[in-house]
Amino acid sequence: MRVELVRRPHPSALYGALSPFLALLITATLGAIMFAILGKAPHLALYAYFIEPLTEVWSLHELLVKAAPLILIAIGLSVCFLSNNWNIGAEGQFIIGAIFGSVLPVMFPEFRGPFVLPIMLLMGILGGMTYAAIPALLKAKLNTNEILSSLMLVYVAQLFLDWLVRGPWRNPQGFNFPESRNFHADAVLPEVISASGRAHYGFVFAIIAAVVMWYILNRTLKGFEIRVMGQSPRAGRFAGFSRAGTILTTFLIAGGLAGLAGISEVSGAIGQLRPVISPGYGFTAIIVAFLGRLNPLGIVAAGLVLALSYLGGEAAQISLGVSNKVANVFQGILLFSVLACDTLIHYRVRIAGRPSAEGQGV
Amino acid sequence: MSDTDEPPTLQNTLLKVEGITKTFGTLKANDRVDFDIVPGEIHALLGENGAGKSTLVKMLFGSLQPDSGTIKWRGQPVTISDPMDARALGIGMVFQHFSLFESLSAAENIALSLGGEVSLSRTAAEAKRVSDEYGLPIHPDRLVGELSVGERQRIEIVRCLLQQPELIILDEPTSVLTPQEAEKLFATLEKVRREGKSILYISHRLEEVQRLCDRATVLRLGRVVAHCDPRAETAKSLAAMMVGEDIHDVDRRKAVPKEPAKQQPVLVIDDLSQPPTGPFAVALRNVALEVFPGEVVGIAGIAGNGQSEFFEAVSGERLQDRPERIRIRGKNAGHDGPSGRRRLGAAFSPEERLGHGAVPGFSLSENLLLSRHATDGKTYVGALGTIKSRALTSALERIVQALDVRKSEADPLASSLSGGNLQKLILGREFDRAPALLIANQPTWGVDAGAAAHIRQEVIDLARAGSGVLVISQDLDELLEMADRIAVMSDGRLSETIPTETVTREALGLMMGGAGNGEASAKNSPMLPEGTI
Numbered sequence: 001m002r003v004e005l006v007r008r009p010h011p012s013a014l015y016g017a018l019s020p021f022l023a024l025l026i027t028a029t030l031g032a033i034m035f036a037i038l039g040k041a042p043h044l045a046l047y048a049y050f051i052e053p054l055t056e057v058w059s060l061h062e063l064l065v066k067a068a069p070l071i072l073i074a075i076g077l078s079v080c081f082l083s084n085n086w087n088i089g090a091e092g093q094f095i096i097g098a099i100f101g102s103v104l105p106v107m108f109p110e111f112r113g114p115f116v117l118p119i120m121l122l123m124g125i126l127g128g129m130t131y132a133a134i135p136a137l138l139k140a141k142l143n144t145n146e147i148l149s150s151l152m153l154v155y156v157a158q159l160f161l162d163w164l165v166r167g168p169w170r171n172p173q174g175f176n177f178p179e180s181r182n183f184h185a186d187a188v189l190p191e192v193i194s195a196s197g198r199a200h201y202g203f204v205f206a207i208i209a210a211v212v213m214w215y216i217l218n219r220t221l222k223g224f225e226i227r228v229m230g231q232s233p234r235a236g237r238f239a240g241f242s243r244a245g246t247i248l249t250t251f252l253i254a255g256g257l258a259g260l261a262g263i264s265e266v267s268g269a270i271g272q273l274r275p276v277i278s279p280g281y282g283f284t285a286i287i288v289a290f291l292g293r294l295n296p297l298g299i300v301a302a303g304l305v306l307a308l309s310y311l312g313g314e315a316a317q318i319s320l321g322v323s324n325k326v327a328n329v330f331q332g333i334l335l336f337s338v339l340a341c342d343t344l345i346h347y348r349v350r351i352a353g354r355p356s357a358e359g360q361g362v
Numbered sequence: 363m364s365d366t367d368e369p370p371t372l373q374n375t376l377l378k379v380e381g382i383t384k385t386f387g388t389l390k391a392n393d394r395v396d397f398d399i400v401p402g403e404i405h406a407l408l409g410e411n412g413a414g415k416s417t418l419v420k421m422l423f424g425s426l427q428p429d430s431g432t433i434k435w436r437g438q439p440v441t442i443s444d445p446m447d448a449r450a451l452g453i454g455m456v457f458q459h460f461s462l463f464e465s466l467s468a469a470e471n472i473a474l475s476l477g478g479e480v481s482l483s484r485t486a487a488e489a490k491r492v493s494d495e496y497g498l499p500i501h502p503d504r505l506v507g508e509l510s511v512g513e514r515q516r517i518e519i520v521r522c523l524l525q526q527p528e529l530i531i532l533d534e535p536t537s538v539l540t541p542q543e544a545e546k547l548f549a550t551l552e553k554v555r556r557e558g559k560s561i562l563y564i565s566h567r568l569e570e571v572q573r574l575c576d577r578a579t580v581l582r583l584g585r586v587v588a589h590c591d592p593r594a595e596t597a598k599s600l601a602a603m604m605v606g607e608d609i610h611d612v613d614r615r616k617a618v619p620k621e622p623a624k625q626q627p628v629l630v631i632d633d634l635s636q637p638p639t640g641p642f643a644v645a646l647r648n649v650a651l652e653v654f655p656g657e658v659v660g661i662a663g664i665a666g667n668g669q670s671e672f673f674e675a676v677s678g679e680r681l682q683d684r685p686e687r688i689r690i691r692g693k694n695a696g697h698d699g700p701s702g703r704r705r706l707g708a709a710f711s712p713e714e715r716l717g718h719g720a721v722p723g724f725s726l727s728e729n730l731l732l733s734r735h736a737t738d739g740k741t742y743v744g745a746l747g748t749i750k751s752r753a754l755t756s757a758l759e760r761i762v763q764a765l766d767v768r769k770s771e772a773d774p775l776a777s778s779l780s781g782g783n784l785q786k787l788i789l790g791r792e793f794d795r796a797p798a799l800l801i802a803n804q805p806t807w808g809v810d811a812g813a814a815a816h817i818r819q820e821v822i823d824l825a826r827a828g829s830g831v832l833v834i835s836q837d838l839d840e841l842l843e844m845a846d847r848i849a850v851m852s853d854g855r856l857s858e859t860i861p862t863e864t865v866t867r868e869a870l871g872l873m874m875g876g877a878g879n880g881e882a883s884a885k886n887s888p889m890l891p892e893g894t895i
Contacts (some may be wrong), residue, residue, distance in 0.1 A: 010778070220747040221735055228732065232721040237679050239732045240701030240711060 005347035007270050015344040020298075022344075023337035024305070040320050042262045048319045049312035049328055051329075054144065059311060061197025065269050066310045068202035069094065069278070071303035072261035073285035076254030077215050078294040082217070083230040083250045089135060089150030090258040091282025092157035093128040097259020098266040099161060100127025102273050105187035110301060114128060116186040120263055127251045128259020131157065136251030143152075146251075162275045166286035180273035189268030200268030202261070207300065214296040226250060246318040258282065263309050279310065280328075290342075304332065375403050375437070376560050377422070377453075377529055383432035383855050384417050389457075389770075390584045391417040395689035397579040399529065404551060404561045406571040406592060408604050409581035410810045415564055416780075418581070419531055422562070423455045433567040454519045454527030456535060464507030468500055472521045476762065496550045508640060510666025512543055519550070530554065531562045536570060541838055541871050543664065548574055568597040568811070571873065580604055601811055616828075626829035628799040629653040630708070634675060634682065644668040646675060649856045651797065653830040658822060659859060660845030661834045664874050668854035669834050671715065672802045676832075677710040678703040682872070691798055701736035707798030709733070711789050711805060713834075715781060719788040726769070727754040730761070730791050735793060761790035765820065782809035786817060791891050792819060796885040799826060803834040818844050838867055850874050 014264055015022075017362045031049070032042035053059045073090045080087040101124030104116055134153060138144035171181040217223035229236040229246040274295065283351075290307050292299030313327025378398040380466055384391045392414045399405045409415045420426040422433065424442035432439045435451050442639050448455070462471045469486035476485060486502040493500045498516040511730060515535065524575060532551075536544040551561055551574065565571055572576060580588040580603045588603050595603075635647040646668055649777045653659050663669055674680045675688070682688055682696035689695060690706040698712065710733070712718040720729045731742055732752060741752050758773065765786040769779060776784060786806065805821065806814040822844055825831045834851075835841050841848050845861035850873040857873055 010775075023411075083618065218748055221743050221749060222747050224728065224731060224735075224749060228721055228724070231723050232717050233731060234722045236716075236717045237701060238706070238710070238718055240678070240699050240736055242699075 001084040004341065005349050006350045007347055010013070011345050012348075015282055016293070019341040019345060020293065020302070020338065023059070023291070023341045024140070024331065026337040026341070027330060027334045030337075031330055032324075034329065035320075035322075038322060040322065044133045045316065045320055046219075048328075049316050050308060052319070053308060053311040058197045059245045062197040062198035062311055063304065063307050066307035067263035067303045068200070068268075069265050069281045069302055070285050070306050071206035071289050072209055072264070073258045073282055074288035074292060074299045074303060075209050075296050076257035077289040078292070078296065078299060079213065079287055080250045080254045081227060081230075081289060082294050083226045083246050085136075085139070085250050086147045086253050087132065087135070087150050087181050088147050088286070089132070089153050089282070090254060090285055091278060091280065092150070092154035093131045093255040093258035094262040094265075094278055094282045095154075095157040096126035096131040097124040097159050097262030098131075098273065098277055099157075099164065099262075100124055100170075100259065101144075101263025102180065102183075103322060105183040105267075107182055109181060112184065112186045114186070117189065117267070119266060120187060121260060124259045124263025125256040126259065128255040128257070128262060130255070132255020133248070133249040134259070137246045139189075139249045143231060148245075155202060158276075161273065161277070163276055167275050171272070178275050184268060189264055189273060191268075198269065200264065202264035202268050205260060205264060207304070209260075209293070210300050217296065220237040221248070229230060284310075284331055287331055287338070291334065291338050292351075293359070306334075309334070369552060372505035374401070375399065377420075378434040378436070378437075379418075380434065382421060382428045382430045382433070382674050383427050384414075384420065384421060384426065388495045392421070393584040395581070395584075397586065397587055399530070399562060401560055401575065402555055402558045404563050406575035406577045407564045407581065408568075408571065408578055408600060409560055410604055410812050413581040413604070413810075414584040416533075416579055417584075417814065419455070419564065420534065421530065422448070423453060423481050442885050449525055450742060452526070453529035453531065454522035454525050454529070455531040456515070457533055458524050462506045462514055462517060467503050467505055468509070468517045469502035470522060470837050471506055471517060472502075475521050476524065488524060489520050489541075491576045496523060496553060497546055498522075498550060503755070507642070508889040510664070512539055512665040515539075518792065519547075523554075527559065529560045529562060531564070533564045536565065536567060537562075539665075539836065541867060542874070544570065544612070566599045568592075570599065571600070601821055603615075604811065610627065625654050625656075626692055627652040627654050627689075628691050629676075629801075629832065631676070632687055632689070634672070634773070636675060636680070636682070639671065639680070644671050644854045646671055647854045649854075651856060651859070652833075653832050654826055655828050655830050657799070657846045658825045658831040658833060658844050660841035660848040660862075661832065661851050662838060662841050662848055662870055662874060663836065663851035665836055667852050668872075669803065669836075669851055671854070672856075673710075673712060673834060674850065675799055677708075677712070678849070704733065704737045704797075709786075709792035709795065709797035711792060711800070711802040715784045715858060716747065716777060718786060720776040722775065724776055724785060727751065727758045727773050729787070730758055733791055734795065737820070756792075758793065761794050762786060764793070765790040774804070783815040785809055786813060789817060789820065796824075796827070797829060799830045799832070801832045801834075804836065805833060806835075806837065806840055838870060842867070 012159045028046060032046055035042045035045035052064065073094060077087060077090055079081065101120045101122060102244055104111060104120050131153065135144070135146045135150040138149050141144040165180055166178045169180045171177070171179050174181070189197060189202060191200050192204065193199070217226065225241045226246060227234070229241055230240060233243065261281065266273060268276060284306055288302045291305065292302035309327050313324040316322050316326055317324040375398045379401045380396055382392050382395045388599060402454045407415050407418070417426060421444065423429050424447045425442045433442060434440065435880065440451065442451065445863055469482055469489060471490050473480060473485040489500065489502050497580060498514050498520055499512060500520055506517065535547060538887040541548060554561060563571070574594070575592050578590050578601070579586055580590065582604060591599060620893055629652065631649055631651045634646055636646045638645045644667060649672065651659070661669065675682065678695070678698055678700040681699070683698040685694035687696040690703055690708050693706050695703050695706055721732065731749065734742060740751050744750050755773065761767065762769070767783050767786045767790065779787065786800070791804065801820070802821065807819050809817065814838070818840065821831055823831065833841065833844060842862060845862050847861055848865055848870065849859040852868060852874060
């Protein structure tokens with residue numbers, strides 16, 4: 001007996017819709033097995049992981065805090081991925097955005113007023129764009145592989161931040177802890193409903209970005225260009241679209257949104273710069289982008305799911321005593337399952353009776 | 363496979379198809395189709411686009427399953443559940459749209475289909491032997507992506523022959539060949555026939571069917587309308603069977619413009635030279651050409667002699683060293699991209715439909731936007747770059763009406779259209795804006811007779827309405843039918859144009875082989891007609 005994949009004549013609409021849920025189901029099943037091996041009761045563990053964080057108002061706020069950067073970054077990444085540009089460096093663009101955005105409150109703490117926050121946000125976007133422009137220009141001009149260059153720039157950004165907060169930007173009143181000074185009140189991104197929890201305006205930005213980007217991708221010529229260049233670069237060239245232009249545009253969008261996520265996180269959730277400001281949002285957002293089918297509206301839902309995996313990891317650490325690295329395991333399983341289930345959209349599984357040498361697509 | 367071929371007699375049929383029916387939704391693609399093939403026969407399968415030829419062939423090759431009816435192989439009913447089954451029986455197939463991996467070498471492609479137990483070097487040697495034996499010159503070590511269409515087809519045929527089939531199915535094999543290349547292919551096919559093997563030959567070129575085929579089965583709208591001896595028919599009577607009505611001849615001489623030289627040319631190409639873009643791409647050398655309003659200029663040539671490079675240079679997908687190299691309606695365009703050239707009044711139709719002229723996974727209306735966004739920006743794109751989908755849909759309807767594009771739903775994906783219908787759409791989207799200059803590469807390749815005649819008439823009508831048209835084609839009949847002047851491209855050089863009235867097929871064939879312009883050179887053409895290999 002042999003299992004083989006047979007290409008469908010048309011992509012299956014059913015599996016297109018079903019695939020993310022199937023992936024979640026597989027992830028939960030594998031998760032249950034993992035907890036059983038760890039010696040925890042699977043149903044209790046899954047409850048603690050996936051359900052409990054949703055039962056209290058404060059933790060729902062936490063969910064939005066975690067989802068905001070994931071959604072913002074993933075929307076930008078989806079634009080890149082749709083155009084066949086593999087930006088893996090959102091984590092770095094997130095960090096540089098946070099650093100650029102923090103220039104004002106850290107270096108000029110005396111400068112106050114209502115303009116501080118908008119300037120910080122714009123600086124954050126600019127920082128992310130600048131950093132994303134590096135792999136984009138390298139690819140457009142020199143045909144450099146953007147996967148490698150964008151990924152390696154992540155480590156540069158992380159070390160740069162580390163150096164900043166230990167060196168020039170260390171808080172003078174901070175007892176030598178590697179932290180910047182705390183942002184003053186005008187530099188803090190306010191909470192949406194401050195009475196009930198910490199969720200800040202970053203999530204609002206994420207929703208706005210999702211709607212705007214969905215419109216751009218599906219209803220405008222620019223979005224058309226991005227999709228054409230991703231699916232059929234030769235047809236794109238025939239249409240008169242510029243390859244270099246598309247590379248630059250999509251990287252700048254992704255970098256700008258990652259930068260906005262970075263400064264929102266620092267200004268809204270943390271309130272200062274620290275050596276580590278992200279639990280890997282930039283990488284997790286890749287999973288979010290694919291789980292959301294590279295569709296900005298789907299990404300909002302996917303972002304909430306992945307945010308839950310972070311919260312669940314923390315909850316499981318407290319109530320079950322398992323390592324919070326379980327969150328990473330869950331995310332990994334989820335990405336694998338998503339990609340595997342997506343295969344079903346274009347292929348159907350066939351159990352073949354006898355072995356033979358070659359599959360033939362016609 | 364066995365060497366004990368039965369003698370080619372009409373008594374023992376190799377393949378017999380009885381009452382095959384295949385339904386897709388409400389469409390009966392094949393309706394009680396009967397026919398048979400005997401050993402040592404070349405059997406023609408004739409029919410328009412959508413007549414059900416591909417469906418029938420796919421069932422014979424195991425890609426589709428019939429709803430009812432039987433297929434008998436050597437008298438025994440068989441179920442062909444996949445292409446492996448078909449190969450095991452001894453059925454081989456050469457596709458119209460080649461199924462080769464471009465990033466692999468010819469030998470690797472062949473090895474893939476043989477199943478992997480044979481070493482690559484032995485496969486290459488075997489391929490070389492078969493290619494010599496049957497007169498099908500190939501280069502086993504070259505990447506397929508760098509090869510001409512003609513050579514890709516030879517690789518497919520060699521690959522098929524290596525599997526020692528009893529029945530070979532050929533889908534539109536000559537649509538990309540020169541007369542001389544086609545002659546060589548016929549010689550190969552006749553050799554195959556002499557060995558007692560059978561061939562199912564799908565073509566819309568009625569002369570070659572008459573020349574080559576012993577019997578013919580004509581399909582129309584999924585049904586067999588006739589079994590006949592093509593030699594006893596005329597090309598016209600065959601065509602009438604296929605279409606169900608008399609095909610009108612293409613009317614070229616409607617209004618030949620007098621003395622085009624007195625007008626300003628719509629296209630001037632001035633001493634265009636450019637280096638090759640890849641290791642096996644062709645350099646263009648001192649190409650010069652003028653196209654005047656009201657005329658159709660044809661460029662003939664064997665596949666892979668610089669036509670694609672020439673098209674990309676003219677369309678602006680590749681820019682020129684100096685702006686005045688290419689002038690469109692008197693304006694220097696050498697530094698403009700495709701959009702800039704379209705704004706000057708040019709329109710382009712590339713050879714590859716899917717992936718170049720159209721995005722396969724996009725709907726037809728979206729594909730309309732592909733070449734129209736720059737020239738008709740106001741019509742289709744609103745404020746803030748918003749796409750006006752309603753305007754696109756109505757334009758699509760207009761084009762579909764004008765060119766009789768047949769499609770299954772309101773706005774299907776480009777990849778779901780047949781080659782001929784997609785070609786009509788790609789050309790129709792350019793006709794629709796009445797361009798001053800149309801440059802079309804292989805406008806009717808793989809398109810059935812009825813649709814091809816329609817497309818040619820539309821192109822000629824465009825010219826007669828005052829536009830300049832440049833047609834690049836490997837189909838000499840097409841050029842002789844459409845063009846007022848013909849030039850030949852060979853090894854990146856373009857000959858002087860010759861008025862169609864004074865040109866002969868033989869002269870063009872020789873020029874295509876590289877003997878034009880007094881620079882006879884055998885070295886650059888492995889496909890030379892006579893005994894050079």
